[in-house]
Ligand SMILES: NC(=O)C1=CN([C@@H]2O[C@H](COP(=O)(O)OP(=O)(O)OC[C@H]3O[C@@H](n4cnc5c(N)ncnc54)[C@H](OP(=O)(O)O)[C@@H]3O)[C@@H](O)[C@H]2O)C=CC1
């Protein structure tokens with residue numbers, strides 16, 4: 001499901017019954033070359049994979065894995081199954097053994113340095129595999145000499161996980177802390193997330209999921225349906241309970257009928273749909289938190305405990321409440337409803353503050369009660385295949401890897417335009433409108449994933465480390481390189497609520513990344529609501545072919561002179577590459593054609609909603625698509641000159657017509673940066 005898990009490439013491992021369940025975890029730090037099949041070498045050499053397996057029976061699988069590996073050291077290659085992730089990892093580490101000296105050395109992971117002579121931490125697999133990162137660092141194309149393959153099997157350790165995610169951090173919000181300084185080093189990112197805490201003594205931990213703000217629009221429209229879809233597909237543990245919480249008085253049955261009206265089964269999930277819905281609803285309860293969230297959260301915790309029983313218990317809270325309520329809810333939760341017997345993970349909704357200062361305050365307040373690794377800042381737009389495809393395309397295709405830099409890429413465009421079918425004003429009662437809603441998280445995360453250096457592994461913290469470096473390399477946006485717009489309300493029609501003057505519903509900008517890879521390449525952003533077209537796409541335009549033999553045929557035709565890679569999300573998911581070819585007939589005439597991978601033609605499945613994808617990631621402990629505090633701060637920092645000018649009314653959004661193209665100024669902005677406006 002998640003491209004970061006590389007599921008489709010995995011060999012299946014035999015289920016073993018074994019007596020090793022008392023081992024909290026097993027890490028095997030290297031496999032001798034001779035003992036590994038060529039296929040495995042290829043797999044591990046050319047990719048950095050998180051191998052997956054079913055979340056059920058995890059202990060029985062992996063506590064036996066070491067024995068089995070020692071006995072066999074042979075993977076049944078052709079028998080590939082789709083399995084879940086994070087139970088088993090292969091890490092490829094260039095040059096040095098990170099596992100033995102791992103700054104992220106999780107308490108969840110203990111390195112097995114035991115005796116078996118066949119397992120030596122000094123076994124290297126030769127140079128062949130290390131050429132898998134031709135774009136690494138600044139010397140694009142230079143492979144390193146040797147890499148090591150490490151196999152890490154993680155077996156559950158309830159106590160370590162509890163320590164890892166539930167203990168209160170030492171960090172306290174110091175009121176004297178200077179507001180506005182960037183949060184470059186949040187308290188601790190040492191923990192590698194894993195699903196390993198889901199089993200204790202061979203029993204699966206229970207999972208309690210609480211939707212705080214259960215009666216709200218988002219909960220009804222997106223969160224409960226996504227939870228049901230996960231439940232249907234078997235991605236929630238058997239002993240899951242779901243709690244709706246808000247201040248309204250409501251019974252369990254009333255909540256159930258409210259949710260029932262929004263549940264549907266996907267086309268590929270029709271079997272037993274009604275039964276599954278009934279099962280799901282039976283596990284759903286309502287809790288009226290009243291007007292004192294401290295009391296409410298204590299009641300919720302007590303209710304959860306009744307369902308959880310005596311074994312390990314994980315808790316996930318989705319805070320789908322208005323911003324004004326966020327701090328009270330999160331602090332009451334942190335004090336009164338964290339799990340004492342497993343992990344507690346907390347999802348918060350955007351906007352993540354409104355500017356550097358408010359975001360800094362919010363982060364500090366949150367981190368005074370909750371650890372960074374417990375926090376999942378969700379932007380559901382990041383749960384799309386298109387976003388995951390950025391990394392898959394980049395890091396698993398040699399046709400793109402060497403080209404991914406300023407030498408070959410002329411510009412990058414990120415376009416997200418919504419038409420009149422989407423709500424406009426009601427989402428923007430105050431704050432900076434589309435800047436906090438979409439630009440700060442969605443657009444900056446897209447650019448970070450597209451432009452970051454290759455992460456050491458696909459582990460969430462490794463990816464986040466690279467994203468934050470990239471975000472910090474983005475030059476602060478000059479107000480002169482930004483066009484803001486606000487759609488003009490039509491009386492009685494869409495958008496008839498008057499917005500505050502400084503609330504943009506359109507944002508276009510040219511930004512630059514000041515690093516060796518991207519120096520001088522414009523990244524163009526266009527994001528708007530109430531426009532003529534609904535489209536979400538990322539376009540990467542390549543430079544002219546040097547000394548092109550066909551220049552006489554190409555002349556000034558930009559389509560012919562520019563190869564393009566396009567990732568379409570809306571209206572149709574697709575990956576397109578524009579290349580030149582000869583038109584059939586006598587003589588040579590060139591055509592620019594699109595090699596088109598249209599998802600709906602190739603994959604006959606209904607695509608899971610992005611909330612489903614991201615909730616699955618949270619349960620899995622995979623945080624690579626969720627912004628860490630330092631990423632949040634770095635992104636606001638880039639935007640701060642623009643926000644400052646907005647505050648001072650030196651920058652006023654230009655009015656544009658509903659259903660139009662947005663402010664014309666945007667076209668001139670792109671021309672100023674040498675880019676032709678390609679959409680519309
Ligand atoms: N709707 C959307 O499409 C999107 C929403 N978001 C974000 O998600 C969050 C929720 O949005 P949305 O569902 O639209 O908002 P709604 O106003 O529709 O719902 C808010 C919910 O929170 C509850 N609530 C309000 N105050 C408190 C409180 N003090 N304690 C406990 N519960 C409270 C409300 O119920 P009650 O009054 O009974 O307590 C209600 O259930 C917001 O932060 C929003 O910015 C982000 C992206 C998209």
Ligand SMILES: O=C1O[C@H](COP(=O)(O)O)[C@@H](O)[C@H](O)[C@H]1O
Pocket residue numbers: 379380381418422423427437
């Ligand atoms: O997060 C958001 O997304 C919606 C668009 O999401 P969609 O998946 O329903 O198309 C956007 O309209 C909203 O402003 C934003 O907050």
